[in-house]
Structures are given as C-alpha cells and as structure tokens.
Amino acid sequence: MDEFAMGSDNSSSYYGTVQNPWNLERVPGGSSGGSAAAVAAGFVPVATGSDTGGSIRQPASFCGLTGIKPTYGRVSRFGMIAYASSLDQAGSMGRSAKDCAYLLQPMIGHDPRDATSIKYDMPDYVQDISDAEAAAGDKPFNGLRIGVAKEYFSAGLDAEVETAVRAALNKYEELGATIVEVNITDPEITLATYYMLAPAEASSNLSRFDGVRFGYRCENPTDLLDLYTRSRSEGFGPEVQRRILTGTYALSAGYFDAYYTKAQKIRRLIVKDFDEAFASCDVIASPTAPTAAYKLSDNLDPATMYLGDVYTIAVNLAGLPALSQPVGLTSEGLPVGLQLIGKHWQESQLLTTAHLFQQHTDHHLQHSTIAKETV
Ligand code: GLN
Numbered sequence: 001m002d003e004f005a006m007g008s009d010n011s012s013s014y015y016g017t018v019q020n021p022w023n024l025e026r027v028p029g030g031s032s033g034g035s036a037a038a039v040a041a042g043f044v045p046v047a048t049g050s051d052t053g054g055s056i057r058q059p060a061s062f063c064g065l066t067g068i069k070p071t072y073g074r075v076s077r078f079g080m081i082a083y084a085s086s087l088d089q090a091g092s093m094g095r096s097a098k099d100c101a102y103l104l105q106p107m108i109g110h111d112p113r114d115a116t117s118i119k120y121d122m123p124d125y126v127q128d129i130s131d132a133e134a135a136a137g138d139k140p141f142n143g144l145r146i147g148v149a150k151e152y153f154s155a156g157l158d159a160e161v162e163t164a165v166r167a168a169l170n171k172y173e174e175l176g177a178t179i180v181e182v183n184i185t186d187p188e189i190t191l192a193t194y195y196m197l198a199p200a201e202a203s204s205n206l207s208r209f210d211g212v213r214f215g216y217r218c219e220n221p222t223d224l225l226d227l228y229t230r231s232r233s234e235g236f237g238p239e240v241q242r243r244i245l246t247g248t249y250a251l252s253a254g255y256f257d258a259y260y261t262k263a264q265k266i267r268r269l270i271v272k273d274f275d276e277a278f279a280s281c282d283v284i285a286s287p288t289a290p291t292a293a294y295k296l297s298d299n300l301d302p303a304t305m306y307l308g309d310v311y312t313i314a315v316n317l318a319g320l321p322a323l324s325q326p327v328g329l330t331s332e333g334l335p336v337g338l339q340l341i342g343k344h345w346q347e348s349q350l351l352t353t354a355h356l357f358q359q360h361t362d363h364h365l366q367h368s369t370i371a372k373e374t375v
Helices: 033-040 057-062 097-107 125-135 159-174 187-208 224-235 238-251 256-277 302-307 313-318 347-360 369-374
Strands: 046-051 066-069 089-094 145-149 178-182 283-287 322-329 335-342
Touching: 033 046, 033 057, 033 089, 046 097, 057 066, 057 322, 057 335, 066 097, 066 347, 089 097, 097 125, 097 322, 097 347, 125 347, 145 159, 159 178, 159 283, 159 322, 159 335, 159 347, 187 238, 187 256, 187 302, 187 313, 238 256, 256 313, 283 347, 322 347, 335 347
Parallel strands: 145 178, 145 283
Antiparallel strands: 046 089, 066 089, 066 322, 283 335, 322 335
C-alpha cells in the first residue's frame, strides 16, 4: 500500500511499488493497491482495504475487482492506523459482489473500542443477496432508480472509460432500472475540500510518530530536537511529508478559519447535495476513476495524481457507502470500474445491485494476465 494510505498508485509504498497483474507496466491503483493486486493475481480470494478517499474502490477499478467502502461507522477502525479519522473506513475487495459480502459480513458492527463505530441494524449481506436473487425475474432492476450526475462525466474523463460506464448503465436500464438525472457538488470543489481536510487530520494523527512514542527513531540523536527532526524527516516519505506540511499550515493560527473551517462548511454542503440527489434516486452511478490504470513511469506530479480521486472522495466526505464493480476493458485490455453510491447504511442494496448485474454479465469473470497463469 501507499505509505500511510496516502496516494492513488502505490508509488509511495515504503516496500516498493506494486505492479498491476493485468499489465505489469501499469499501477494497481491505491492506496490499497497491494490488496487489489493480490486478489487480481489469484494469490488470495479476497482482501481487506481501507478507504479514506477511494482506496478500496479505485484499486478495485484498476485491477478488475469489486470493492466496497461501507457507511462511515459501519466497521470498527480499532487497530487501523488513522489517516484522516473522519473519513477512514475499512471494507472488502473480491472478484465478485458476493465475495465482498462474505468478507464484509464479519467485519461490521458496533465496537466499544471505536467511538465512531455506530450501533445500528445488523444486515445479513449474503442472505440479502440470496433473497434478491430468488426474487429477481428477467427484469431484476424493475423499480430501481439510478441517479446519474453530469458532474461525474466531466472534462478529464477518458473516452473509453466513459463508453464502458455508459454501456453498463444501458445494461442496467435493459434489466429494468430507470436512469434519472441528479446534481451533485462540483467535483473540483469536492477535491479541494478533501485535500484540505484529509491532510489537516493526517498532520494531527501523524504527530504521534515522533521517534519517542511511536514509529521510526533516528540513530544517535544529539538532543531532543535532533531526535524529533531527524526521526520525522528520515521516517516519512515525500508524499507523507507534503501532507503533514499542508495540513499543519491549514490548521495553524491565522489560517485555520480561512482553510479548515471553510472546508468543513463546504463539507456540509456536499452532504446536503447528496441528500437532495437521493430524494429522486436509490443509488448514484459514476465512473470510479477518470482513467484506467496508468504507467508508473509517467512520473505524475502530486496535483495530477490527486485529480484521479475526483469521483471517489465526495463519498467519504458524506460518510456514504459506495462500491466499484468491473464493467469492461479498454482497447489496451485494462479494466474499467463503475461506482455505485448508496444512501447511508445501504450496503446491502449496493451489493445486491452489483450481484444481480454480475448474474447477467461476465465482466467480473475476466482474469488478469497473471491470474490466467496461476488460477
Ligand atoms: N488517493 C487518496 C489520497 O491520497 C485516497 C487515499 C485513501 O483512500 N486512503 O488521499
């Protein structure tokens, strides 16, 4: 994974970069790219991941898997190293929606050791999938309203990704779903809000890695200041240091209101926009990422890498559940993912919607080059 879960392509992994099993020159996505690559290569049947701004869904999309980020508070974060505590949520990845359900089921529920894990109804995802399958006729999506927002088909969207996503939406319609137009917050505003709040929370969370209490400790410090300075300079990679610097700046006296407080206000508006959109639909569909897996050698500058998170981060800011499912391949044979966003606590609906789609299509049955050799 990317160091401290910060990144979208595993280029910042402390242990070296991860290759995409579909094409070894391509990135597996991130931050949970190692988990996704291990499943896509056929090394393991399922894997966990954490998703602060897309880190389950985007690697699932790049590696041709299904991956689900549950509602904030559904899975305990106890034992997870915090990145941005108000956004982090654990979830599952697998070859199919049903595999995700099997792994997610034992992960959910209230945990007294995590004050943000919420006491709520306990669905049985696998049972819900079976019930939906038993009830489904030849139009399994009759009555399902899928919201589509033009904001999610914005300028940077790759044409082949758009084609695969639109074809999947047509298939949903063919199987009974109704497509309705909705509006959500301009993704560029969401991106700026996320890249203010996530680093702010990260800078606070990572302050505990000071070489005294947690984390790497430098060799032979001359005094306390040297211990702190070198432990944190040597122990954190460039991307993590960049986020700590941005976050600390945003939280500093004098800038706090202009940046952090303002971003929190916009976060409220993002939640409100989703509430309004969900008044007329049951799920919202979008591409998971604007492109398929790109080449590691492209040497992306950070701001361009951040743009790749444009469709996934609003979900975390609003605490909603969302899933990515494979919907086809580009002409270069790289997987494309469709994101389904649900209302709070509606993971079952997302999993059953993806499962019923997978009953009628075979995108999730395609294998990566490596899996073909090993499975
Ligand atoms: N790519 C996003 C970031 O770098 C999301 C990471 C994540 O979800 N852990 O912050």
